[in-house]
Amino acid sequence: MKLASWNVNSLNVRLPQVLDxxxxxxxxxxxxxxxxxxxxxxxxxxxxxxxxxxLCSGQKTYNGVAVLARQPxxxxxxxxxxxxxxxxxxxxxxxxxxxxxxxxxxxxQAVGSDKYAYKLDWLARLRDWxxxxxxxxxxxxxxxxxxxxxEDRDVHDPEAWRExxxxxxxxxxxxxxxxxxxxxxxxxxxxQDEAVFSWWDYRMNNFKRNRGLRIDLILTSPTVTGALTASxxxxxxxxxxxxxxxxxxxxxxxxx
DNA sequence: ATGGTCGGTAGCCGA
Numbered sequence: 001m002k003l004a005s006w007n008v009n010s011l012n013v014r015l016p017q018v019l020d021x022x023x024x025x026x027x028x029x030x031x032x033x034x035x036x037x038x039x040x041x042x043x044x045x046x047x048x049x050x051x052x053x054x055l056c057s058g059q060k061t062y063n064g065v066a067v068l069a070r071q072p073x074x075x076x077x078x079x080x081x082x083x084x085x086x087x088x089x090x091x092x093x094x095x096x097x098x099x100x101x102x103x104x105x106x107x108x109q110a111v112g113s114d115k116y117a118y119k120l121d122w123l124a125r126l127r128d129w130x131x132x133x134x135x136x137x138x139x140x141x142x143x144x145x146x147x148x149x150x151e152d153r154d155v156h157d158p159e160a161w162r163e164x165x166x167x168x169x170x171x172x173x174x175x176x177x178x179x180x181x182x183x184x185x186x187x188x189x190x191x192q193d194e195a196v197f198s199w200w201d202y203r204m205n206n207f208k209r210n211r212g213l214r215i216d217l218i219l220t221s222p223t224v225t226g227a228l229t230a231s232x233x234x235x236x237x238x239x240x241x242x243x244x245x246x247x248x249x250x251x252x253x254x255x256x
Numbered sequence: 257a258t259g260g261t262c263g264g265t266a267g268c269c270g271a
Binding site for chain 2: 009010012013034036060061062107109115147201202203205206242245
């Protein structure tokens with residue numbers, strides 16, 4: 001079983017690339033972020049023709065998440081309980097025996113800003129909810145654009161990024177608090193090259209120079225971690241014409 | 257060279 005996460009930075013613009021990538025990579029489940037589409041404009045039919053059922057939680061202009069799967073998707077949840085937030089950043093659903101949680105974590109803009117405070121609060125509330133999700137659903141997978149680079153080795157220039165947003169100690173500690181629930185960064189379960197990233201700013205030829213961060217993650221609960229057979233970043237689509245600024249990330253599971 | 261690009265929108269805001 002092949003799981004993936006991809007921040008597409010507008011599904012309206014990126015739908016042809018998503019369809020190409022689905023055809024090429026043949027994932028079973030995909031979490032999309034930054035769809036930037038209200039649900040009535042979600043391209044459900046085109047995705048169904050490609051073999052995928054979908055759930056979406058979108059809004060105009062900003063944010064928006066969706067999950068695509070070859071199997072039926074049930075029991076959707078679109079909000080962190082108790083967090084009254086109009087921003088569409090969460091979509092959890094059950095697919096087979098997996099509970100799949102797709103996230104677009106707030107960016108945080110700059111350390112010390114109001115958006116940064118919102119990000120840290122959001123992550124703290126996420127932790128409490130994921131603890132409950134894990135108790136209900138032992139086979140839990142949490143994917144998405146976390147907008148946090150877990151460690152310095154996930155950053156092209158750690159000194160330049162020291163205590164900057166996406167890399168600051170409070171953000172990393174908030175991510176660690178999620179992982180302390182028993183969630184594993186699937187990418188680090190396997191030998192990897194150095195300087196593997198999942199996001200490269202559009203500016204300054206950052207992709208060509210591989211000046212990126214690894215902020216798109218697939219976290220797995222212990223029973224799922226035990227079934228992992230691979231986890232990697234597919235840089236291919238980032239090199240396509242008119243790309244998203246993020247590449248898809250993938251985790252593969254042995255069949256049960 | 258201290259910025260440089262996108263996407264959505266119709267101003268700039270957000271990333």
